[in-house]
Amino acid sequence: MDQAVQHKPLTFKDYKSDYKPVWCPGCGDFSVLASVTKALAELQVARENCAVISGIGCSSRIPAYTSVYGFHGIHGRALASATGLKVARPDLTVIATGGDGDGFSIGGNHFLHACRRNVDMTYIVMDNEVYGMTKGQASPTTASDWEGSKLTPHGTGVSPFNPLAVALSAGAGFVARGFAGDPNGSAKLITQAIQHKGFSFVQILSPCVTFRPEQTEWKKIIRKGEISETNALAEAMAFLATDDGFSTGVLYETQRSVYAPKQEEKYSVKDIEASFEL
Numbered sequence: 001m002d003q004a005v006q007h008k009p010l011t012f013k014d015y016k017s018d019y020k021p022v023w024c025p026g027c028g029d030f031s032v033l034a035s036v037t038k039a040l041a042e043l044q045v046a047r048e049n050c051a052v053i054s055g056i057g058c059s060s061r062i063p064a065y066t067s068v069y070g071f072h073g074i075h076g077r078a079l080a081s082a083t084g085l086k087v088a089r090p091d092l093t094v095i096a097t098g099g100d101g102d103g104f105s106i107g108g109n110h111f112l113h114a115c116r117r118n119v120d121m122t123y124i125v126m127d128n129e130v131y132g133m134t135k136g137q138a139s140p141t142t143a144s145d146w147e148g149s150k151l152t153p154h155g156t157g158v159s160p161f162n163p164l165a166v167a168l169s170a171g172a173g174f175v176a177r178g179f180a181g182d183p184n185g186s187a188k189l190i191t192q193a194i195q196h197k198g199f200s201f202v203q204i205l206s207p208c209v210t211f212r213p214e215q216t217e218w219k220k221i222i223r224k225g226e227i228s229e230t231n232a233l234a235e236a237m238a239f240l241a242t243d244d245g246f247s248t249g250v251l252y253e254t255q256r257s258v259y260a261p262k263q264e265e266k267y268s269v270k271d272i273e274a275s276f277e278l
Contacts, residue, residue: 010044012037020037024132026216028180028206032126035178035204036095037066038187043093043194050093055107057099058133058205059126063202068258076106079114079123086121087261093194096119101131104140104161111151114199119259122193122200126164126180128208128215136211148212164251165240167201168233174200176250177227177238179217180207185248192250198258205246223247 003220006090017036023029041049050068054060064175073081082096099154101113103125113150114123121197131137138152140161174196178186186204194201205222207215227249238254 010041010047012041013065013121015040015047017065019064021061021065023058023061024210025209026207027058027132027207028270029062030129030202031180032059032206033062033065035180035183035186035190036062036097036124038183039190039194042187042191045093046195049091050095050161051082053085053094053096055098055102056133057102057131058208059097059099062097066119075077075107076102078102079110080108082121083114083117083119086119087244087259090120090223090260095194096121096123098123098125099132099139100125100129100161100163101128101139101254104163104166106163108140109157112166112170115168115172115201117259118171118173118198118256122190122196122202122239124193124202124204126149126204126206126213127163127265128206129160130211132211134210156195162240163201163203163245164243165237166266168236168252171256172201172252173198173256174250175252175253176200176202176203177248178204179218179222179224179248180204181222181258182224182248185224187220189248189250192253196253197254205248221246223248227251229253253272 031047033035039218052061052063054071057077060146063072066096070228081095086094129142131139136150138156145155164175176189178189189202193202229250231254
């Protein structure tokens with residue numbers, strides 16, 4: 001009987017911690033958390049062999065709400081921490097999570113090089129086009145004419161960051177977009193992203209109903225599964241040239257050489273200490 005219980009398949013509930021999310025009611029991040037746990041359950045990832053890494057922001061709270069290993073790091077550095085962990089422990093399933101401010105502003109440089117470095121891990125960005133935790137400032141993905149913040153009452157006047165186009169041009173081997181209002185669809189995207197060998201990027205449109213209440217209309221204009229998956233970079237780029245940002249699905253997947261460090265001789269702590277002795 002004990003063996004039967006021990007080998008009982010894990011459900012999405014098994015991947016949730018006892019901590020209750022403190023997000024605003026209606027926040028899309030609730031659904032993204034559900035999608036992540038559903039994906040882990042679908043793949044039956046051992047909880048002790050999985051780690052979720054984040055930076056700073058509303059969405060970056062996700063590690064605390066899962067029952068796998070987690071690390072809540074500093075602003076914009078989720079990918080740096082996740083890369084170091086995966087390189088040191090290639091046996092782990094490593095997932096980095098965050099928001100559009102954390103990932104594309106202060107973390108933008110890490111995003112570029114994570115795409116081109118191609119370490120085998122998954123990056124999920126919950127994009128609500130606003131800095132929600134710091135009370136509603138424009139983020140890198142905010143439209144240039146958005147006047148909803150007192151800091152930019154006449155709009156930012158800056159072209160919004162295009163995450164999928166940047167990921168493609170920087171060399172990511174898996175690029176997809178989901179919607180928080182479609183948790184099952186997003187779970188499928190995350191599942192495929194984790195299974196992909198190499199760096200996987202999933203943008204999930206996640207409405208902020210507190211500081212961007214107009215985003216409740218997204219559910220009416222999202223086009224589920226409209227993106228047609230391709231392994232041709234030119235086709236993927238051509239699609240984005242006319243895309244309005246509200247179609248979902250896997251945009252691009254191709255296999256590239258996955259980065260892995262050279263295996264070096266292992267030393268004990270005593271050996272390392274001895275090397276510093278005078």
